[in-house]
Amino acid sequence: MKFKDYYNILGVSRDASVDEIKKAYKKLAHQYHPDISKDPSGEEKFKEIGEAYSTLKDSEKRAAYDQLGSHSSGQDFTPPPNWRQHFTQENASFDDLDLSDLFAGFSRNQAHGRHSANKHPIPGQDYELSINISLEEAFHGSTMDLHFEVQEYDTNGQLKRVPHAFKARIPKGVTNGQKLLLRGKGGKGFNGGPDGHLYLNINFKPHKYFRVNDYDLFIEVPITPWEAILGATIKIPTLDNPINLKIPPGSDSGQRLRISKRGMPRKQADSGDLFAILQIHVPKNPNEKEKALINELANASTFNPRSDFD
Template sequence: MKYKDYYAILGVERTAAQDDIKRAYRKLARKYHPDVSKHTDAEDRFKELGEAYEVLKDPEKRAAYDRMGTHWRNGEDFQPPPNWDEGFEFSGTGEHAGAHADLNDFFEAMFGGARAEHVWPSHAMGQDHHARVFIDIEDAYRGAQRSISLQLPALDAQGHVSLQSHTLNVSIPKGVRAGQHLRLAGQGGGGVGGGPAGDLYLEIAFRAHPHFRVDGSDVLLDLPVAPWEAALGGHVTVPTPDGRVEMTVPMGSAGGRRLRLKGKGIPGNPPGDLYVILNIVLPPADSEAAKAAYNTMRQAFNFDPRARFYG
């Protein structure tokens, strides 16, 4: 998608108060309204202004937009930074979204589109809140108690958007999967007129791990093996998120072969599997003895690695 500098479109600073954004939009909307403007690009400018205002007038959307960073230029190819929404708490019913055609679609998908103005009754339940939180894959194997920090957008007395931080102690259940939502009753938005508070829903995601990748309930591991382990077979020690296990490498294994450790994936009913993908690592020819060993191997084998390559 292309980055759109909504602040530049409305002609305001990033530090502008919400009232300043409203005034800027109204002034420019009158100037470029297609029914009265003589500018040739009035219709496009009017739509662009509306898109910018739709995001910046909403404290939650504006705070999310600001988390994308300030170094982007208008019209640049753009992708949201990895894990930009970690711990970002928002209200509404929308699901988190990936890359979309433009930033307006991105925020509509995330927050459930433009929300109408509501007249709240004198007694009402608070809004449900949502946040995406990252945990270690080991937590899904054993369960854990974790302190999780969240940031909730809010307006200060001067009409500026700020992020209010708060910390919750959360029980991570054993066997939790990526994309699963944990419900914290009464931890959402406050009720109106003594009404009960809404709930907080935490969407679970896994932090990147140096060794393991998660695919649903299955876990994948790239395991380095020596050429002789792959060719002759043998027993190797394999790390898992729940401790080390012993595994047999079959004789004649090729690089990229997947070996399945049944039930060693994410716990559950049934549990996932752990797939070990063999990665053959060559010893370096960094000494005379090592070079001699490679030369001996070359003479011992009548082997052409490209025998079938050319058809």
């Protein structure tokens, strides 16, 4: 088992009072709480702070922690032989155990009495995962393999971290930022307690062609100057099959063409729209014939886009 220096995590001395511990916790919690902090590492840091606080604020747990001795953070250690007799069930094993699991189990034993602990129903823990999916997966719906680690009670009632994997169906029509609840897909309950839940945060991966705003899609469509002038029918991709898009004669760069109901599917209403944004591209290295024809056009044309200038 790896040692964690809970005093060091909270930045207090080993003889700190409960009030000092509480004050230190609150100060750090304000800084790192996942509902407040925007620091990406804040959640992990807050877990560490919460784990240290839940152990040190409780006099019995703190006494048990103190009797583990003082080690460096991350150092492998084994609780002293008499520690097991005093603070855990006789048959508890420390193999592959995390210090936080040890004290979480300790808390449960305190609450329900060491010998009745095995009979008390304990609900499984809730978990939250963020997943990145492609626009195609959101458009059509998909099935994803989810893998994460959960805390579960072993037959001795001791918390252990175990891998958890299942296939989750991502329904058609989810939006960027959509939250889904998968009931009963969190940690397993113990002694008949209900299983925990899994909260999924859906984020869209950037797409090669499309940008998304709610249910509407946007695509930049490159067109030639002559397609812009004369009009044309061109093929463009959608998230389903490609479609033919009619470019009206005299189209400008930046002009938007709306293709109704070709955006993201919506569960309760019509699909969003697809907006094609025209971008006129010119040949960078025209050949001699192209140059001659463009010169001919320049000489013949009376068009002046700067006629409004003084």
